Amino acid sequence: MSTESFPFLHADTPDDVAELITRSAAESTRWSRRSRQDRADVLETMATAFEAHQSEIVIRACEETHLAETRIQGELARTLYQFRFFADVIREGSYLEAIIDHPGSTPMGPRPDLRRMLTPVGPVMVFGASNFPLAFSVPGGDTVSALAAGSSVIVKAHEGHPETSRFTGAVMAEAAREAGHPDLLTLVQGRQTAQRALLENQLAAVAFTGSAQGGQAIQAILATRETPIPFYGELSGPNPMVFTENALEARREEIASDLTASVVGSMGQLCTKPGLVFIPAGKTGDNFLNSLSAQFSGQTGAPLLTRGIEDAYRSGIHARTDAEAVTVISHGTEAAGVRPQLFAVELDRLRSAHRQECFGPTTMIVRFSDIRPLLAVLRELEGSLTGSVHAESADGELVTLVIDAMASRVGRIIVNGYPTGVAVSWAQHHGGPWPSTNSLHTSVGATALRRFLRPIAYQDAPEWVLPPELRDDSAGLPRRVDGVLCLH
């Protein structure tokens, strides 16, 4: 396969960009008219093609990101699974939310025949993430869920891993071309091209995984569009964790080890990294902090994903080290100028600067003496993808209080576990109040499709103009018929 020749479309002029989006939009229409079965087959073909090029992909991704080989191999497994999972999701068909109301009478008078389902929005622009060269980049969850939904995709490849992007893009594009859809996936590079594409009228939605700053820049561009389109940003957040005294008593060493792994895994470059860890003041908390400090000392640094991310990490660390109220608890071994760092602060001296995400292998321990002020702080945190609590059964109502306080600020609540490691499944939700995401949708799991779909209804339409899924004789997918949910 001549993957090396797969082009990034630089689209140097506004006309180039307009043509690119027009071609993508036309392809989107053709792709949306393929059956769900056909689209599922193409997704599976792509997964199989990745498998055939596994080692080439892993080598490129490791080289470009400095991430460990086992981590990249895990990410590739996740990526393949996502393709196959979304193939299953669209075959099953519930995601279409098909509803049929036959004509009837209501207290409002007679009701016509009404049939509703979801339909693809059109071309989706995906911004690849720095920290997942596969699972949140060209072949990532945003791309796959948009393709599954029936939309074409334009990916702005992240500059941190251009060769991985080009190679994986080529593998997918070849599978799409063989299925008759040469313009299904388009790669672009460069900020200017991306900016122009964002303003094109036919673009239907934007998915972005990255910094709050990057997300705000894209939103500012989108705000100048004549036609508003949805922006699905998966940005940042502190991912609070609360440990009760009982939990630390019962599992001190285990928690110290697992929490350290969650903070420094992938060099802390994960959107779900615990950034604010609340532990009790007093002896139990002190003992735990000693254990955690020891764990951190044993960690070794590694280069971060890009120079820019390293600079941002260093300045975040610098700000914490200099802050009057913050104590440096411990640090790991320096490598390539970056090292894991552990900080602590008293709850009543926690300032908003300490709460903000510092992307990299560090976390802020927050010591609390009393439950009320802890709950008040939890209720006012910036939005997060996750909030976690570790407790023992003796804690009783305390757990409910902490969960209630966090529930309005996070999208996923974890009990006695860690937020890093986001399973791909039907029930997964990877989203939360702003700025973690726009809160109404997820970027991981089956329901990620909903971002790229809009409803359409047909009134008194004859069978032959209806999509197959809305015909009376079409079985094989769950639908609501005359108010009653039916499985087939």
Place this chain on the structure above:
Amino acid sequence: MSTESFPFLHADTPDDVAELITRSAAESTRWSRRSRQDRADVLETMATAFEAHQSEIVIRACEETHLAETRIQGELARTLYQFRFFADVIREGSYLEAIIDHPGSTPMGPRPDLRRMLTPVGPVMVFGASNFPLAFSVPGGDTVSALAAGSSVIVKAHEGHPETSRFTGAVMAEAAREAGHPDLLTLVQGRQTAQRALLENQLAAVAFTGSAQGGQAIQAILATRETPIPFYGELSGPNPMVFTENALEARREEIASDLTASVVGSMGQLCTKPGLVFIPAGKTGDNFLNSLSAQFSGQTGAPLLTRGIEDAYRSGIHARTDAEAVTVISHGTEAAGVRPQLFAVELDRLRSAHRQECFGPTTMIVRFSDIRPLLAVLRELEGSLTGSVHAESADGELVTLVIDAMASRVGRIIVNGYPTGVAVSWAQHHGGPWPSTNSLHTSVGATALRRFLRPIAYQDAPEWVLPPELRDDSAGLPRRVDGVLCLH
């Protein structure tokens, strides 16, 4: 009942507004914790209370809007039905999209226990519409769907019908107070108060039915918020209708009469009024236009909803009358300075100014000679709530072509019917590409709830901290369990 004393909260100072939203947010949390059954009961109590005050409501609404009594009576029936329908919808429970994944193994490794459902977003601000003093105002679909979803509501009452707003608000507030939720519904008046409320941090979503201009003004305010929140605008659009030659041959007089009723009903002050009517050039079209012209001549004007709407209507009519390419076909009898007007233009002379909505009893007939240019124009129209086609079986493929061309620009496709008269049902979709709405959601029908809900997931949470709907032993609502949709 002392409905006359029900206060609008003027909230003159920023502190007043902040307190108002804080109280509403606290109530929203309490309301969200009531069972679905309890919330459904309260909605039904409200409907019953409206029934007891039916005549007082109708008298006020007729006085303030100049709309006919039968129209207001119909609207009240719709309003009561909406309360009871949403009570049914939340009792049924599917709207929660509950999903349970028990722990398992996947190609990505072991998966924890994950349970997801939708949860209310928090306080919703609703802007009452001018043209539906009941069904899209204080007791309207936005309010009811937000209450059903589990959110509190702040309504900015439309200045066109303050007494109707106050009275219906009082009826609802009394029912809410009796159920223990005195701050569930708050009414505000005045642009400044509304502006301040839009900027309050705890506000979670905004629903607006009105002009594109009004919607843009609200969006501009929302764009200055620190935390973005969803804006659900139901604005404007041309609602194209296409009549084939065969349809006009077969049903000339019937169509002329029904189309006229659809255009001038409620004095054309409906968001689904047909604003662009495409008919063939040639003799059949000419004959139809004569019939339609005769129908229009028989219509009598009436005062429009507000002085501002009358002014806008007159200037829209003025622009059309003056346009070089546009022919005045016919008009009805003038009353209070406003009369129904019928215009026509050739397809190739249709300019964007003629396509824009003119709110009131007028429509633009567009004559087409050829199908290709018609399809091209349909594909490029501004987004609409609806698109309609009238055809006979002899038209065959033509119907599909027209529907395909309209499908990307509208939310509801109607065959051999009229867009006005929006049934409330499970399958209804009242939304469409911008600026008709933000395209992903509906403001009428069961799925209108989705606008005011966000997902939340629980990972490895013990049964007793889970919402009842996510417990293993909780039956009685449809859920997806381990990938399989279950009815109970």
